[in-house]
Amino acid sequence: MTEIDAKIDALVPAWLTLPDVADRLGVEVTRVRQLVKEGQLIAVRRGENRVLQVPEDFVGDGKIVKGLVGTLTLLKDDGFSDEEMLEWLFTPDPSLPGTPAQALRENRGTEVKRRAQALAV
Secondary structure, three states: OEEOOHHHHHHOOOEEEHHHHHHHHOOOHHHHHHHHHOOOOOOEEEOOOOEEEEEHHHEOOOOEOOOHHHHHHHHHHOOOOHHHHHHHHHOOOOOOOOOHHHHHHOOOHHHHHHHHHHHOO
């Protein structure tokens, strides 16, 4: 879990604390911590109190947004750090259009994964 820099922090439109993520997923906070540890979610320390937070776009209706876990795995395998993954996911891509995070929320995960795989080349 990393401290986030201001540039990446500004890219992410909204954040949730781990208890908020737990509420949305209908699980205990300990389960959310496990999801972060397993690499299924990215949490970073931000704000005055350096509270662990997850981008709101990663959490859908009672579950993690479809395609996110696979995309995070691809990016991690490509050697991306958590910060680099956040930057990539929240930087607009004219070929999508929008950001990869938006595309995942709109169930366009195949396109996002294709772009993530192309980064490895």
